[in-house]
Amino acid sequence: MSGPAERRPVVVGVDPDPDHRMALAWAADEAARRRLPLRAVHVEGVPTRGYRGQEVPPSWEEWNEALHEAGRQVLEEATDFVAARHPQVEVDSLLAEGDPVWVLREQSREATAVVLGSRHLSRKQEVFGSSSVALPVMAHTSCPVVVVPESEHMTQEPAYFVVGVDGSEHSGAAVDVAFEAAALRGAELRALLVWEPGPLRVFDEHEPQQECRRLLSEIVAGRHARYPEVNLRHEVLVGHPVQVLAHASAHALGLVVGTRGRGGFAGMLLGSVSQGVLRHARCPVIAVPIRE
Numbered sequence: 225m226s227g228p229a230e231r232r233p234v235v236v237g238v239d240p241d242p243d244h245r246m247a248l249a250w251a252a253d254e255a256a257r258r259r260l261p262l263r264a265v266h267v268e269g270v271p272t273r274g275y276r277g278q279e280v281p282p283s284w285e286e287w288n289e290a291l292h293e294a295g296r297q298v299l300e301e302a303t304d305f306v307a308a309r310h311p312q313v314e315v316d317s318l319l320a321e322g323d324p325v326w327v328l329r330e331q332s333r334e335a336t337a338v339v340l341g342s343r344h345l346s347r348k349q350e351v352f353g354s355s356s357v358a359l360p361v362m363a364h365t366s367c368p369v370v371v372v373p374e375s376e377h378m379t380q381e382p383a384y385f386v387v388g389v390d391g392s393e394h395s396g397a398a399v400d401v402a403f404e405a406a407a408l409r410g411a412e413l414r415a416l417l418v419w420e421p422g423p424l425r426v427f428d429e430h431e432p433q434q435e436c437r438r439l440l441s442e443i444v445a446g447r448h449a450r451y452p453e454v455n456l457r458h459e460v461l462v463g464h465p466v467q468v469l470a471h472a473s474a475h476a477l478g479l480v481v482g483t484r485g486r487g488g489f490a491g492m493l494l495g496s497v498s499q500g501v502l503r504h505a506r507c508p509v510i511a512v513p514i515r516e
């Protein structure tokens with residue numbers, strides 16, 4: 225995600241609920257593993273009408289100060305959590321006002337990665353709800369975005385990552401990140417190209433699947449040479465990309481995908497497949513933008 229000479233922080237959006245710490249824990253572990261600083265970000269919205277009946281509403285200044293105090297408390301607790309988990313990690317915090325999507329996009333410009341939590345919202349909540357920022361952040365981010373589900377998931381030994389490859393040149397960025405992540409953790413890597421037959425299935429599927437295997441081999445070959453310690457498996461699987469990737473990554477350390485490509489699961493970020501991966505994957509999803 226970043227070169228060894230760089231000190232770009234791992235940025236994490238902090239959930240105000242102290243019971244939801246999976247994203248913060250993932251970000252702290254990543255910062256410790258890469259020997260990078262961690263930046264905890266909490267974004268305040270606009271104060272809302274929190275009074276009822278005949279209660280006299282407080283002044284805007286009182287409202288705003290109460291919001292600031294709550295935000296400072298959230299960040300203080302997050303900082304204490306990281307210090308207890310990884311005392312050696314350098315931590316700074318940012319309390320910001322406004323739109324969380326805009327703030328996190330700006331932070332991504334100088335970040336190694338942006339880490340967000342996910343509670344597996346419904347499709348309507350994911351697309352339209354103010355409680356979800358992952359999709360719009362991923363749409364225009366300048367670095368990988370990691371979406372960590374709040375629920376626990378069981379990994380499997382030997383540990384492995386899954387990377388989705390769509391056959392385009394843009395798949396290379398996701399494969400690079402996947403190899404690096406696997407190497408840092410001593411994990412295996414499964415590189416998958418999912419072939420989804422069209423509505424009119426051809427009788428002979430051998431030729432198109434062979435072409436898929438050729439594309440997959442070309443994309444991973446040079447990169448594997450840079451990470452010879454990573455045990456690589458590359459596979460062409462048939463089916464719907466969301467179902468195949470979600471199933472393949474069920475017990476993985478993470479699922480790495482590109483945010484753009486030439487259709488398939490790496491197509492438009494707001495397309496049904498990309499949303500489906502975020503909704504159905506039970507492991508952290510690492511979304512990698514195209515290098516411009």
